[in-house]
Amino acid sequence: MGRMKFLCDIERCIDCSGCVVACKEGNHIPVGVNRRRVITIGQGQPGEKSISVACMHCSDAPCIAVCPVDCIYQRDDGIVLHDKDACIGCGYCFMACPFGAPQFPSGQVFGARGAMDKCTFCAGGPEETFSVKERKLYGQNRIAEGKVPLCAAMCATKSLLAGDADEVSDVYRERVFKRGSGANAWGWNKAYKNR
Amino acid sequence: MKKILLPSLILFWAMTGIAIAQTPENLTTAYQQFNAPFTGEWQQYGELFTSLQKNLFPRLFLLVITTVPVFFFLHYIAIGPMSFPHDGKQVYCYNLFVRIIHWVAAVSFSLLVLTGLLIIFAKLIGPGNFGIAARIIHLVSAVIFAISTIPMFLFWIREMLPALYDLQWMMIMGGYLSKKKKPVSAGKFNAGQKMWFWLATVGGGVMAVTGYFLYSHQGDIEILRLSAIIHNFLGSAMVALFITHLYMSLVSIKGSFQSMIHGYKAEAELKILHPKFKY
Numbered sequence: 001m002g003r004m005k006f007l008c009d010i011e012r013c014i015d016c017s018g019c020v021v022a023c024k025e026g027n028h029i030p031v032g033v034n035r036r037r038v039i040t041i042g043q044g045q046p047g048e049k050s051i052s053v054a055c056m057h058c059s060d061a062p063c064i065a066v067c068p069v070d071c072i073y074q075r076d077d078g079i080v081l082h083d084k085d086a087c088i089g090c091g092y093c094f095m096a097c098p099f100g101a102p103q104f105p106s107g108q109v110f111g112a113r114g115a116m117d118k119c120t121f122c123a124g125g126p127e128e129t130f131s132v133k134e135r136k137l138y139g140q141n142r143i144a145e146g147k148v149p150l151c152a153a154m155c156a157t158k159s160l161l162a163g164d165a166d167e168v169s170d171v172y173r174e175r176v177f178k179r180g181s182g183a184n185a186w187g188w189n190k191a192y193k194n195r
Numbered sequence: 196m197k198k199i200l201l202p203s204l205i206l207f208w209a210m211t212g213i214a215i216a217q218t219p220e221n222l223t224t225a226y227q228q229f230n231a232p233f234t235g236e237w238q239q240y241g242e243l244f245t246s247l248q249k250n251l252f253p254r255l256f257l258l259v260i261t262t263v264p265v266f267f268f269l270h271y272i273a274i275g276p277m278s279f280p281h282d283g284k285q286v287y288c289y290n291l292f293v294r295i296i297h298w299v300a301a302v303s304f305s306l307l308v309l310t311g312l313l314i315i316f317a318k319l320i321g322p323g324n325f326g327i328a329a330r331i332i333h334l335v336s337a338v339i340f341a342i343s344t345i346p347m348f349l350f351w352i353r354e355m356l357p358a359l360y361d362l363q364w365m366m367i368m369g370g371y372l373s374k375k376k377k378p379v380s381a382g383k384f385n386a387g388q389k390m391w392f393w394l395a396t397v398g399g400g401v402m403a404v405t406g407y408f409l410y411s412h413q414g415d416i417e418i419l420r421l422s423a424i425i426h427n428f429l430g431s432a433m434v435a436l437f438i439t440h441l442y443m444s445l446v447s448i449k450g451s452f453q454s455m456i457h458g459y460k461a462e463a464e465l466k467i468l469h470p471k472f473k474y
Binding site: 068087091 | 222225226228229232233234235237241244245248249253314315316317318322323325326327329330409412416419420423
């Protein structure tokens with residue numbers, strides 16, 4: 001069994017937010033919920049870098065540890081999923097998560113939060129695979145179709161990698177080896193400055 | 196010469212190290228710079244909240260709702276309830292206004308305790324919509340309790356101020372550990388009632404503020420994490436004293452439940468339990 005992982009290559013990410021849009025549209029995410037977002041540091045300055053963040057599908061995930069109804073669980077391949085029918089919307093997972101992944105739709109009675117929503121690695125939920133209910137609650141189940149998650153599949157620069165951890169790290173290692181790192185890293189300086 | 200060479204070498208080494216680390220081209224540095232917006236200050240309260248909620252809070256509440264009733268059950272068997280003749284002179288202690296306020300607060304607080312425990316042990320009792328309903332009832336009763344606490348606080352604050360003789364009451368645990376009816380040192384309210392009063396009003400205020408943050412889920416995540424920690428710790432103390440108050444009023448002192456309905460207490464009881472009360 002593999003171990004599913006996301007990896008964002010910050011040398012390639014161009015802050016286009018295509019992954020965010022693909023996730024929202026492809027999974028019919030309600031307004032105000034962002035399963036994925038892009039963070040940029042040093043905006044407009046030399047060395048600006050961006051990273052795309054969703055649920056990191058942690059080993060020993062803090063959200064699983066704190067959930068009072070045990071509705072969050074981890075599959076054998078490392079994907080962290082949750083049961084929306086059991087969730088009581090207490091928000092503890094949001095407080096425990098280092099990455100701000102759990103999201104809560106609002107707008108119910110007394111402004112109560114509904115069930116938590118987060119990145120499913122496009123692997124659906126506890127409902128029957130490809131069922132209407134699964135699609136309605138959790139979005140597409142692309143893993144069961146043998147595809148990578150929507151965000152990684154559409155990433156124009158292929159900076160967002162998703163899949164088996166060994167494969168992903170092989171791809172990334174090859175890239176880093178080819179383009180070099182530190183002072184030898186491929187970029188403007190190497191291409192033009194010293195010519 | 197060697198004495199200068201070695202430190203300057205180390206200094207040069209450190210300086211180049213810092214210079215390389217600060218170059219934005221360095222991948223590791225860039226990943227490190229992401230840490231602040233990426234995971235925030237998780238190590239501060241996030242890690243603390245996670246480990247407390249994982250290891251302590253459910254167990255703490257389980258401990259409170261099991262050991263406190265067991266302790267009082269043993270007290271009931273070993274020492275038993277106190278009974279005073281109620282046919283003698285009656286003293287008017289609680290006026291209608293106070294009684295109404297007390298019962299509004301009592302009902303809403305009981306609901307708060309019940310729904311709060313239901314949320315903590317939701318995996319055993321009711322996940323899903325049942326738990327969401329518990330959270331909504333928790334909110335509504337919290338608002339009612341918060342409103343009813345303000346007049347209660349203002350009405351009783353003078354009589355609830357701590358006094359020196361409260362220490363004596365604490366030393367003998369209010370005389371509840373012996374069967375003898377010896378006058379204890381207490382005014383209109385004894386030290387136990389005072390503790391309960393201050394925890395319910397001031398502690399209730401803290402619970403209201405932290406609970407507002409938890410329910411609204413707005414604002415800084417560090418404040419949310421800290422609110423959850425405070426709300427749980429304070430909540431466990433309030434549940435413990437709530438059970439104590441239930442035992443004292445319903446079981447331990449015969450007739451004290453009725454005194455909160457019609458407002459009268461027997462003089463014989465006051466002479467023993469509240470001898471410093473000037474009525």
